Structure formats: structure tokens, C-alpha cells
Amino acid sequence: MISYPLAWNLVQTRTLLGHSGAISVLTVAGELLFSGGVDRTIRIWHWGSGELRHCLQGHSGPIRGLGVIRQQERELLVSGCCYGEIRFWDPTTGEGLGQLTTDLGSLQALAVSPDTSRLVLAGGAEPVLQVWDLQSCQLYLKLYGHVDRIHALSLSQGGVFLASVSDDETVWVWDLVAGESICRIPSIGPLNAVAFTSNGQQLAGGGVDYTLKRWDPFTGKLLAVHPEHNNWIRAVATDPTGRWLATGGDDYSIWLHQLPSCIAVRVYRDPAACISALTFSNDGRTLISGNRAGDIRLWSVNST
Numbered sequence: 001m002i003s004y005p006l007a008w009n010l011v012q013t014r015t016l017l018g019h020s021g022a023i024s025v026l027t028v029a030g031e032l033l034f035s036g037g038v039d040r041t042i043r044i045w046h047w048g049s050g051e052l053r054h055c056l057q058g059h060s061g062p063i064r065g066l067g068v069i070r071q072q073e074r075e076l077l078v079s080g081c082c083y084g085e086i087r088f089w090d091p092t093t094g095e096g097l098g099q100l101t102t103d104l105g106s107l108q109a110l111a112v113s114p115d116t117s118r119l120v121l122a123g124g125a126e127p128v129l130q131v132w133d134l135q136s137c138q139l140y141l142k143l144y145g146h147v148d149r150i151h152a153l154s155l156s157q158g159g160v161f162l163a164s165v166s167d168d169e170t171v172w173v174w175d176l177v178a179g180e181s182i183c184r185i186p187s188i189g190p191l192n193a194v195a196f197t198s199n200g201q202q203l204a205g206g207g208v209d210y211t212l213k214r215w216d217p218f219t220g221k222l223l224a225v226h227p228e229h230n231n232w233i234r235a236v237a238t239d240p241t242g243r244w245l246a247t248g249g250d251d252y253s254i255w256l257h258q259l260p261s262c263i264a265v266r267v268y269r270d271p272a273a274c275i276s277a278l279t280f281s282n283d284g285r286t287l288i289s290g291n292r293a294g295d296i297r298l299w300s301v302n303s304t
Contacts, residue, residue, distance in 0.1 A: 011268070013286070014050050016296035018043055021062075023290025026279040029068040032091060033288060034077060035277075035296055036063025042079055044091055047281070047288065047298065054094030059085055065110030067119070069134055080110045082124060100137055102130065109152050113159030118176065120162060122150040129153075129164060131176060141179050145172050152193045156200040156217075157240075163217060165191035165205050173203070173217045185220040187213065193235050197259060198242035204262075206233025212247050212255075214262060228255045228264055235277050239284035244301060246287055248275030254289055256301060268299050 021038040028034070033047035042056040042063060059081035067078045068091070076097065077089040084104035088097040106124030112134075113120075119132040127146035132139050148168035155162050161182075162174040171185040171194065191207035196217065203217040212226040212233060231250035238245050238259070245257040254275055256266040270291050277290035287299040 011266075011300040012297055013300050014047075014298040016045055016047075016050055016052075016298075017294070018052060018055070019290075019294035019296075021294055022292040023277045023294060023296060024063050025066050026277045026288055026290050026296070027066045027068065028279050028281055028288065029075065029091075030282065033279075033296075034066045034068070034091070035290060036066050036079060037290075037294060038062040039294070040081065042066065042077070042089070044077075044094065045296075047286070054091075056089055056094055056096070058087060058096055059083075061085070064107050064124075065121075067110060067112030069112055069116040069119070071116075071134070078110070078112065078119065080107045080121065082106055082108075084124075086110075086119075086121070100132070102139070104130065108150050111153040111155045111162070113155055113176075114157055115159055118155075118159060120153055120155065120176075122153055122164060124149060127166060127168070129162070129174070141176070143172075143174055143179075143181070145181055145184065146170065148190075151191060154195045154203075156196045157198050158200065161196070161200065161217065163194050163196060163203055163205075165194040165207070171203065171205055171215065173220075183218060183220045185215055193233060193247075195236045195238045195245070197238050197245065198240055202260070202262075204236050204238070204245055204247075206236050206247055206249070208232050210249075212236070212257075212262075224262060226255075226257070226262060226264065228267070229253065231274075235275055235289075237278040237280055237287075239280035239287075240282055241284035243284050244280065244287070246278050246280070248278050248289055250274040254278065254287070254299070256287065266301070270295075270297065 086100035129143040131141035273291035273293035
């Protein structure tokens, strides 16, 4: 058992309730928070007030990914479930706007490039990455390298580089412009989560060995290992301002690290369940967590 160097610091500002099962994915776009769960629903919240705007239903399985894209001067929500269904929604009205037909029988994760031109899908049963052009809705690239289930994806802020982690105990870094891998990084044990820092100079991942690891994404060099958790890490998130990196796991804890040194400065504890998803507000002042009980919690990171 780890002896924590920091006192538990419960700076929780709000709890959002509504999902009936584990939260699998969280993403923020401005004042809106999008949450997806194993209850097959997507909920749209005004995260500042806690108001639930819409509950979207239509997927046949647990939600595996969410992203926000821009088409024809408006923002759309894209979602994916474990059976490979990809749907589009109007986040303002909650109206469904159709589906993207893929040949994926299952889906584990999705990512949208910051310029919203690309959609990356990670197959569940087959360890393949598909890259779609969102203007034409055409598949233009398949990436092979992993040999076991892919768990998570992260795109660099410029949208050129993609990181993927898998049960095969590797991290792959891909150049989406060149359409090829640039780095294969071995790890110890399967990885559940991965995230680029906002400047793209570091890659962070965590999994079943309880540790957060940081690498140089272009050379694969291991920069540091952080052993704060005492159970599996399920989620890793970096804030858009480049100040913070957060990790959450099965030990009910969320660790906040200050970048670029990644010094642990605060630890939060969920009072109810294991952490299953993390994201930050756009200004980096609020950390948002989801747990396996279906609770969403907002935590203040204004000061340390």
C-alpha cells in the first residue's frame, strides 16, 4: 500500500447524476459537457450550471467514444458504441443526424482531430485503426501494428500525430499525414489510457502496472515513471492550456500533476467508485471525472 505524500484535498464543486452505469467517456466543447456510458446513452450538460440539456438514445451498446466536429458552419457531436455504430447529432437540439457506415464489427475508441477534418476509429475485435475524412465521410487510411485490442487514442494538438495503446503492451505513435508509424514503444503490462501534452512534446500513459509513464513520442525514450496509484489506471487527461495532467484509476483516486515536470501537486478521492473517465474544461480550471457508478464530478484546480 502506498503512503500518500499529499493530504486528500476534496475541492469538489458539483456532481452530475443521471447515468445508470459506468461513465466510459467525457469530452468538453466550450460550455457543454458530453458524457457517454455503458447505459448506451449520451448526455449533454451545461457543465457550469449542472443543467442536463439532452439525453441521446439510439446506440445499441455501451458508448466508446465522443467527439465534436464542425461541418457547414455548425458544430456536431459524433459518437461511437462498442458494436461499431457511428452516429452524428445536433448538440443544440439533440436531434440525430444520421450514421457513418463502417466495416468495423466492434469499436473501442474514437478521436477527432482538432481541425475536425479527421475521425480516427479503433476496432475492438480487430486491432486496426481507421482514419476517415470527415468532409467526404470516406475511409482513406488503415493502420496496422498492434496485435491485440486497442484501448485508447490521443491526437496531438495539431492533429498530425496519433498515439494508440493496447493490450499488446505497446504504444504506437503514427504520422497521419505520411500514413505510417514513427515509433513503437514497449511497456510493462497492457495500457488503458494515453494522452499527448498540449505542446506535443510528451506522451503519458497508464495501465495495469499502476504507474503513469511519460515518453518522448518521437524517440520512444522513457522520461519518467510515476507510482502514485495503487491499482489500475483507467484514465489519463491533459488540459488544453498545458498546465496539468491528471490520472484516475481503480483506487478511487485522481492525481493532478503539474507540467512540464509532472510533479504531483494534488490528489482527489471519489467517495463512491473507481474512476473511469477524465477530461478538463477548456480553460484548465476544472477537472471533470466519471466513475463506474455513473456519477460525474467537477473538481476545482484553480490553485495548488
